[in-house]
Amino acid sequence: MAENTEKALASYLTFTLGDEYFAAPIQRVREVLEMQPITRIPKTSAFARGILNLRGNILPIFDTRLRFGLETVIDSPKTRIIVLEINYQKESLLVGAVVDNAWDVVQYSSDEITPPPSLEDYKNAVFVEGILKLDEMFVMLINVDKIFSPSEMDTLTEMT
Numbered sequence: 001m002a003e004n005t006e007k008a009l010a011s012y013l014t015f016t017l018g019d020e021y022f023a024a025p026i027q028r029v030r031e032v033l034e035m036q037p038i039t040r041i042p043k044t045s046a047f048a049r050g051i052l053n054l055r056g057n058i059l060p061i062f063d064t065r066l067r068f069g070l071e072t073v074i075d076s077p078k079t080r081i082i083v084l085e086i087n088y089q090k091e092s093l094l095v096g097a098v099v100d101n102a103w104d105v106v107q108y109s110s111d112e113i114t115p116p117p118s119l120e121d122y123k124n125a126v127f128v129e130g131i132l133k134l135d136e137m138f139v140m141l142i143n144v145d146k147i148f149s150p151s152e153m154d155t156l157t158e159m160t
Helices: 150-159
Strands: 009-017 020-025 029-034 048-054 057-063 080-088 091-099 101-109 128-134 137-142
Touching (some): 009 080, 009 091, 009 137, 048 091, 080 101, 091 150, 101 128
Parallel strands (some): 020 137, 057 091
Antiparallel strands (some): 009 101, 048 057, 080 091, 128 137
């Protein structure tokens, strides 16, 4: 009897923030939008860019650069909003993540994913669930459910 050596592949949408590459599971990506005007809400977290109208629904938008502790930049024609589905308290919430550029959908098997470093300096990057090697660069695999703390999720929920 022949052993099945095919490995299950998972698909990820890759995106960039500066020179760094990230990837989100494609099953959690609802769509990718071109940048559009965002309505700012006063007295929200610095990473909360505001809201926009997505086909009659309020979509909270966050600045991924600020959330990940990177410096801010001016939006460019390549700036995109990735609409992510985040699970929180047994509910599903759509949020928009502003990224420098959305790239391709790539497929990897689980044995190609390396766990993130367990060093003390990396403990705050709980949203990085693994690292993929793509050619000569590393791609950080994001767990979308861990991007925000519970209090930050409460803030995003209130925005909707």
